[in-house]
Amino acid sequence: MNIHALRLFYYVAETGSVTKAAARLNISQPAVTSQIKKFEKELGLTLFNPSGRGISLTSFGTELAKQAGNLFTYEEQMDEFVEDYRQGRKGKLRIAATYLPANFLVPGWAARFKAGHPEIEIEITTTNSQQAFGQLKRHEADVAFYGGGAKEKPEDVEWLELFEDELWFVVAPSHPYAGRTVSLTEMMREPFIMREEGSSTRERLVSLCTTYGLKPPEVALQFSGLGEAIRSVIAGYGANFISSLAVREFVEWKQLSRVHVEGIQLSNHIAVCTRKNESLPAALQQFIEICRQ
Known part of the structure; x- marks a missing residue:
């Protein structure tokens, strides 16, 4: 016709x-x-x-x-x-985020975005860095938010760094090292409570030990989430190597204490990652702009 x-x-x-x-x-x-x-x-x-x-x-x-x-x-x-x-008024955003941005940054960004884009559906998956980049590469996610070392940056992603965040050693206030400065060797003798293998912070700790020729610490308890690991340290067992974003309030409330390790100052890179050489939908561009603000 x-x-x-x-x-x-x-x-x-x-x-x-x-x-x-x-x-x-x-x-x-x-x-x-x-x-x-x-x-x-x-x-x-x-x-x-x-x-x-x-x-x-x-x-x-x-x-x-x-x-x-x-x-x-x-x-x-x-x-x-x-x-x-x-x-960018309608559509769906599929976000893969490592535990740090997923728990402490993405929720606030998503709330601000939804206030101005009520008809955009947002799906957030919390995972470790390897899986987050895997989802991005397989087109299972439109964007990946990453918190970890810059050395983990894949070659085939666009990497926009938002800011840096310090990594701290923390223990319960009753721990002998609470508030003290100790050597890395002393710190590595403590049992650690960490997330699963594949998490960027755990890999950073192992890399740190390799750099200084030390055996990595014993991982006495392993969890799949940040909250469980933090609460176990608060309960009085072991130590953690973790983002300051995750524990700053607990330190301020004196539920946790920092341990300063001689000569060690490390930070996490908080970045937003997209596929290389790919134009971004308007909704995703607007979401990233909120994150940059």
Whole structure:
């Protein structure tokens, strides 16, 4: 079916006038009349009854106009749908985030974004760094938020660093090392409570020991989440090597104490990562702008 001719017919039927339809479409009246006649010939059916003045639709013409109206209304809805996606008003953001940004940064950013983009669906997956980058590469996530060492930066991602965050050694206030300065060798003799293998902070600790020729500490308790590891240290057992973002409030409330280790000052890089050489949807660009602010 000739959709252009169908549109001409629909406007004539809707306005009740060839003249009005021609003005609306910005073409000449004879051109409209000629194309509708060709359309009737193509269909093999009559659209208009003979009429001295105005127009009169046949029963088929009436039904076709109704169907055409549904089609063009849906077309307008599709245009609006596409434009909403183009402008970042609708859509879905799939976010993969390592534990640090997922627990302490992304929730606030997502809340601010949703306040201005209520029709954007946000799906956040909390995982370790290896899995976060894997989801990004496999197109299972649109963006990955990372907290860890810059050496872990994959070659095939765009890396936008937001800020740096210190890494602290912490223990319970009752621990002998609480508030003290000790050597790295002394610190590594303590049992540690850490997240699972593959977490960036645990790998940073192992790398630190390798650099100084020390055996990594015993991981006496292993958890899949930050909160569980922190609460175990607060309860009085072992030590943790962790982001200051995660424990700063606990230190201020005197539920945890820092241990200063001689000559050791490390930090996490908080970064937003996307696939290289790929244009970003408007909604994702707007989300990242909120994070940068």
